[in-house]
Amino acid sequence: MSFKHEKIETNAGILLVFTMIAISIGGMVEIAPLFFMKDKTIEKVDGVRPYTPLESRGRDIYVREGCYLCHSQMIRPFRDEQLRYGHYSLAAESQYDHPFQWGSKRTGPDLARVGGKYSNEWQVQHLLSPRSVVPESVMPNYPWLLTTKLDVSDVGDRLRALRITGVPYSANQEEYQHNVKKFGEKVADTLVIADAQKNLVAQAQEGNYDGDRSSVSEMDALVAYLQVLGTMVDFSKVKPEDLVKFR
Amino acid sequence: MADKSSSLVQTTGHVWDGDLQEFNNPLPVWWTYTFYATMVFAVVYWLIYPSWPVGKSFLPGMSHVTYKNSAGQDESWHWNTRSKLLKEMQDADVAQKPYFDKLAALPYDKIAKDPDLNSFMLSAGKSLFSDNCAACHQAGGQGKIGFFPNLTDDDWIYGGSYDKINETITDGRHGYMPPFGEALEAAQIDDLANYVATLSGLKADAAKASRGKEMFHGQTGACYYCHGDNAKGRQDIGSANLTDKVWLWADVPGAANDAGKVTAIAKVIASGVNKGVMPTWKGRLSPQQIKLLTVYVHELGGGK
Numbered sequence: 001m002s003f004k005h006e007k008i009e010t011n012a013g014i015l016l017v018f019t020m021i022a023i024s025i026g027g028m029v030e031i032a033p034l035f036f037m038k039d040k041t042i043e044k045v046d047g048v049r050p051y052t053p054l055e056s057r058g059r060d061i062y063v064r065e066g067c068y069l070c071h072s073q074m075i076r077p078f079r080d081e082q083l084r085y086g087h088y089s090l091a092a093e094s095q096y097d098h099p100f101q102w103g104s105k106r107t108g109p110d111l112a113r114v115g116g117k118y119s120n121e122w123q124v125q126h127l128l129s130p131r132s133v134v135p136e137s138v139m140p141n142y143p144w145l146l147t148t149k150l151d152v153s154d155v156g157d158r159l160r161a162l163r164i165t166g167v168p169y170s171a172n173q174e175e176y177q178h179n180v181k182k183f184g185e186k187v188a189d190t191l192v193i194a195d196a197q198k199n200l201v202a203q204a205q206e207g208n209y210d211g212d213r214s215s216v217s218e219m220d221a222l223v224a225y226l227q228v229l230g231t232m233v234d235f236s237k238v239k240p241e242d243l244v245k246f247r
Numbered sequence: 248m249a250d251k252s253s254s255l256v257q258t259t260g261h262v263w264d265g266d267l268q269e270f271n272n273p274l275p276v277w278w279t280y281t282f283y284a285t286m287v288f289a290v291v292y293w294l295i296y297p298s299w300p301v302g303k304s305f306l307p308g309m310s311h312v313t314y315k316n317s318a319g320q321d322e323s324w325h326w327n328t329r330s331k332l333l334k335e336m337q338d339a340d341v342a343q344k345p346y347f348d349k350l351a352a353l354p355y356d357k358i359a360k361d362p363d364l365n366s367f368m369l370s371a372g373k374s375l376f377s378d379n380c381a382a383c384h385q386a387g388g389q390g391k392i393g394f395f396p397n398l399t400d401d402d403w404i405y406g407g408s409y410d411k412i413n414e415t416i417t418d419g420r421h422g423y424m425p426p427f428g429e430a431l432e433a434a435q436i437d438d439l440a441n442y443v444a445t446l447s448g449l450k451a452d453a454a455k456a457s458r459g460k461e462m463f464h465g466q467t468g469a470c471y472y473c474h475g476d477n478a479k480g481r482q483d484i485g486s487a488n489l490t491d492k493v494w495l496w497a498d499v500p501g502a503a504n505d506a507g508k509v510t511a512i513a514k515v516i517a518s519g520v521n522k523g524v525m526p527t528w529k530g531r532l533s534p535q536q537i538k539l540l541t542v543y544v545h546e547l548g549g550g551k
Contacts, residue, residue, distance in 0.1 A: 029299065029300065033300030033305070036300075036302075036303050037300070037303055037304070037305070039303075040303070040304065076328075077328040077329050077331075077332040078328075078332065079332060079335050079336060079339065082332065082336070083378075084378055086531065088329070088332070116526055116527075117379075117526060117531070118382060118383065118526060119383070119522070119524035119525065119526060120524065121394065121522040121523075121524060122382065122383055122394070122395075125394060126382075132391075133382060133383065133385075133391065133394070133395075134382060135385075208521075211521070211522065234530075235530075236530065239316070239317045240317070240333055241314065241316040241317060241322055241324075241333065243329060244314075244324050244327070244329045244330045244333055245324060246329075247297075247327035247328065247329050247330075
């Protein structure tokens with residue numbers, strides 16, 4: 001007896017099973033092998049570190065306000081993108097991002113390398129009132145960021161949650177020593193979960209991101225996050241042809 | 248009619264309303280063969296471009312891209328978006344090289360006078376300026392009072408010569424004036440503001456201004472220390488010239504009346520300036536691009 005496609009099409013159960021098989025082949029071929037190819041796809045570059053507590057809270061606000069709906073953080077390897085936004089994004093650069101903010105829609109520009117491109121003051125003014133500095137902008141105003149005090153009470157818990165996903169925030173001395181070896185003492189100190197609140201306030205005080213040292217606002221955190229985006233890798237020390245070999 | 252079609256075409260056997268039937272036509276032949284053709288296309292594609300995973304690696308495909316490595320030698324790697332990009336960037340660099348070589352060789356003031364190079368400078372400068380400078384200094388370089396300096400007037404905080412503009416773009420700047428509100432009384436600041444207003448010919452209270460003058464040049468305010476005895480500012484430290492009618496931090500042009508203008512000045516004296524940060528463009532732009540941008544900014548109207 002010959003098998004006819006009519007059998008699949010007229011039987012919802014069989015159709016479902018075969019559809020799932022067809023889709024899983026795509027997944028198994030395109031997604032699963034990447035987990036076994038990390039050496040070949042994640043570039044070996046220096047400088048990438050987990051976010052400090054303040055930057056991490058800024059990232060939470062970035063997600064909360066839905067910035068990713070209009071801004072991507074993924075500079076694709078095309079000439080026009082590289083000329084406008086800077087060096088294309090590396091897999092290594094988002095290894096501590098959970099979830100990543102690559103995005104899929106650009107109403108505004110890509111932000112993967114916005115760090116250091118504008119002054120803190122510009123960032124603050126632009127978030128308060130985008131059209132006051134970019135007349136043609138369609139971005140909404142975010143005035144509450146400057147007036148809302150940042151809730152720092154749970155920052156330790158937030159880092160602990162990220163630690164479970166594999167971000168090396170240190171919960172004990174052994175992990176701390178491991179971080180010292182990997183990132184150097186200065187960075188390792190910022191990754192200690194027990195010191196998260198202290199470190200957050202200290203960075204906000206020193207950076208003075210929102211121009212007001214008297215308290216830590218949500219603006220402080222968000223600007224601190226924006227100012228670190230894409231700045232961790234020093235591309236003057238990376239040979240372009242080495243990156244080619246990770247694809 | 249129902250009889251005619253049912254005799255020619257196979258149906259699913261369902262009938263609605265007595266004569267409404269569902270045909271069970273086979274796929275058109277052209278469609279089927281196109282589908283087979285896409286399968287053949289896929290196989291060819293796998294052979295040319297990176298495709299199937301194999302163990303801990305993948306099939307790289309037969310297509311290769313040859314580019315120059317950092318040592319300047321030809322190097323080849325299988326086709327991928329990165330090798331293709333590297334090649335494209337290098338090809339574009341070669342195409343622009345004659346212009347950038349000429350740009351690097353010529354002194355600043357000759358660049359705008361060479362018609363060919365001038366049009367290259369203007370078009371490349373415009374896109375560089377839009378991408379990098381316009382967010383703060385605005386599209387035409389007119390700046391924004393209270394935030395970002397105007398680049399089209401002839402008032403320069405750090406100097407408007409080619410070399411100074413280049414230095415500013417390359418290394419960035421950070422403006423600073425201490426907040427005098429912490430050290431002086433409100434009345435004293437008002438006196439100072441009245442004096443500063445008179446420096447550029449604004450109307451002010453004469454008695455207050457004369458008291459302010461004393462503070463400006465004495466040890467109470469010690470304003471002269473940065474702004475100079477003649478109040479014309481010092482470009483080496485970026486202190487403002489207070490005698491011209493150009494304002495950056497105090498919104499004097501936006502004030503409704505003379506009293507408002509003095510208040511605007513007083514506000515800046517009280518709160519100081521710890522902004523005016525210009526980022527550095529050293530890592531972001533190449534020295535040639537910065538040189539080109541220097542000429543572009545110089546030509547916006549204010550260059551000296």
